[in-house]
Amino acid sequence: MTPNWIAADWGTSNARFWAIGGDGTVLGERTSDKGMGTLDPSEFEGVLVDVCADWLETANTVVACGMVGSRQGWVEAPYQTAPCSVCPATMVTAPVTRVGLTVHVIPGIRQMNPADVMRGEETQIAGFLAQNPGWDGVICLPGTHTKWVHVSADEVVSFQTCMTGEMFALLTQHSVLRHSIAKGGWDDAEFADAMSHTLSRPEALAGRLFSLRAAQLVNDTDTVILRARLSGLLIGAELAAAKPYWLGREIALIGADAVSMPYVAGLKMQGVPVLRGDAKDMTLAGIKAAHALLETA
Amino acid sequence: MTPNWIAADWGTSNARFWAIGGDGTVLGERTSDKGMGTLDPSEFEGVLVDVCADWLETANTVVACGMVGSRQGWVEAPYQTAPCSVCPATMVTAPVTRVGLTVHVIPGIRQMNPADVMRGEETQIAGFLAQNPGWDGVICLPGTHTKWVHVSADEVVSFQTCMTGEMFALLTQHSVLRHSIAKGGWDDAEFADAMSHTLSRPEALAGRLFSLRAAQLVNDTDTVILRARLSGLLIGAELAAAKPYWLGREIALIGADAVSMPYVAGLKMQGVPVLRGDAKDMTLAGIKAAHALLETA
Structure with missing residues (x-):
């Protein structure tokens, strides 16, 4: 089977890529230490092509989450404002030079008062909901900046970092x-x-x-x-x-x-x-959910 | 008037020296960036001699407070244990090579439960009490590590950092x-x-x-x-x-x-x-109080 599209979790310090087959099967997984923190906007495409060259022979679509969509990232994917659906209403397309390649970036979520932001965790939450349909309650995502997120009716209601x-x-x-x-x-x-x-x-x-x-x-x-x-x-x-x-x-x-x-x-x-x-499993499930939205759009 | 003795406030990052006349007058003040943090135990005497060479022609006694008395300092001056007098019961003498020179180091104060330590602030407190005899109450010494100190009957009763x-x-x-x-x-x-x-x-x-x-x-x-x-x-x-x-x-x-x-x-x-x-005034007053104890001993 050949890669049909590429899922990317591109954070501040590291990036992780998955090659996904036409039926959703994971065909391969690669990581890079070229995180957003070390890259100029113009350098992201080069990293993607370096790491995933063979996959890109058949995969023309990339769906990415994380700090890749921040103001200092590849392209700014403006925050959705909570309360909002955990699935992105729209994704932003990153500028590329390679003919035929389309890179979709999942937006983060912000909260106006108290002010708060997340970028990347929204995708893990979407993945969790894809695997636990109808879940209503609180999701905690521990890390450098731990998020506590109240989820109800497939929406992020409020959160605290x-x-x-x-x-x-x-x-x-x-x-x-x-x-x-x-x-x-x-x-x-x-x-x-x-x-x-x-x-x-x-x-x-x-x-x-x-x-x-x-x-x-x-x-x-x-x-x-x-x-x-x-x-x-x-x-x-x-x-x-x-x-x-x-x-x-x-x-x-x-x-x-x-x-x-x-x-x-x-x-x-x-x-x-x-x-x-598991954070990695949920991230991939969330990116798949965002990719599925593209196909139904 | 010629210097009779030298007061030193020797902290982690900096040191301050005062030349004191026989009647307690401050004849000069100098600072150095050779704090305890940058010195091996063997290097303190050289810094003192470099900074205060002319003063040492007539002044043979130094009284020092601060991190100079820590385990990593010139000589370890073991903590007094609270509750204890704000005036040091004993001072420790630092090892020196210069003939006739004596360097007295004021000990810090520790508290066993809850565990806490101070080194330098006890001298400021002693200075404050020298200027405000009979003071009973709480002294706050703000800084990198702010101290709250309950003082009563010339004793440090308890404190919290x-x-x-x-x-x-x-x-x-x-x-x-x-x-x-x-x-x-x-x-x-x-x-x-x-x-x-x-x-x-x-x-x-x-x-x-x-x-x-x-x-x-x-x-x-x-x-x-x-x-x-x-x-x-x-x-x-x-x-x-x-x-x-x-x-x-x-x-x-x-x-x-x-x-x-x-x-x-x-x-x-x-x-x-x-x-x-003022912290500097209180430090000097406290070192003077410790020096006075030497003279009456």
Whole structure:
């Protein structure tokens, strides 16, 4: 079978491409480290052609999601405004030089008040809904910027971003805490204790961060324990902020295992049922859903 | 008049030296960018001799405070443990090669539970008490790591560190927010609004940070407004954490104008009377108090 079209998840740091056959079968998958962050608008087409040259012999259509559609990307795909359908009303076509090639870019979604944006997650949500028709509830997409999204009647009703992942990276890599936090390792009890503490007393957070450093200086506390404790403090703060999204609901959590783990642990501690989905699978399913819209248009 | 001794405030990034006459008069003041962070233990004496060569012709005694006494400093001056006197019970002598020179290092203060440490601020507190004998209350020392210190009967009773200054620097320099926050400028009303919001609803903080970035993308909000808003969110979170320290009290705030300004504004909004002190003056007064202890010993 030959590739019929190409699906692309083109983010800030990396890009992933799939060759899709006429019946929707995935014929191949490739990645590139040429993310949006490293490219000028004029360079995207070259990367696509380099990585997918043989596929492009038969595939003339590309459907792409992610930061490729941001203002600094290949072409700006203006945000849809929530509440809105999870499936894109329109896609934007990127400028290309190769004859016959058409690249469709899926728009992100914005929310006016409180101001918020997503770009890429909307496609994972569309993929989840394609696989779970009629789902009504809250989807959490953990990552550098975790999204909590209320979905109802195939629409994104409202959402909230917490930059917990980025905060953890900043504190462990750039702050005074970097001396005291292990690069890996985990401790369930310490995570649970710290998470419960900030969830029940979110006002204490600002006073507890430096205490991690001090605990090492004063009590020689193990740096693996401090890693779990920092994660607990930050996830607790996020769960406190996102409480209206998860309280009394079932949560669909879409993300890789490593980044999802503390969320799963935290939500289970609060008695919240968690349904898991794989981010890559959902992305591909969402791009396929957008491609199907093209065919029916 | 010739220098009788030398006072030194030797921090992580910088050092400041004063030549002191026999009657306590300041005869000269010099600074160096050779902070503890850039020096091996063996290099401190050379910096001192380079910067203060002429003073050392008559001054044989140095009294130093700050990170010079940390484990990575010239010599480790072990922490006193709170509750403890603000005046050091003992100072540690640094190893030197120059004949006749004695360098005394003031110890920091630690707290066992919750774990916390200070090194340098104890000297400012001692200076404040030397100038305000019998003061009983709370001293706030804003900075990269702001300290809230309960002082009573010339003792440090308890204290809490909030790394708000470092967090502001991390978020404005290294996070996704860096694109959206002006390098300077201010807006009183935006600061006040954001501060009140996190002070009254600290659980919302984690959801409000990314919203600063989104506000620029979605509403094209001015980056000066976003700067004031970020400061307000973080100071509000700190005031929420430090509430037991300031509620219903008068606060002595020791710090330079720029770093003190948002604290003064925030505390005044809560109806808290604020007494101001200059950090440099208090440091020198504290070193003088430690020097006086040497003379009476």
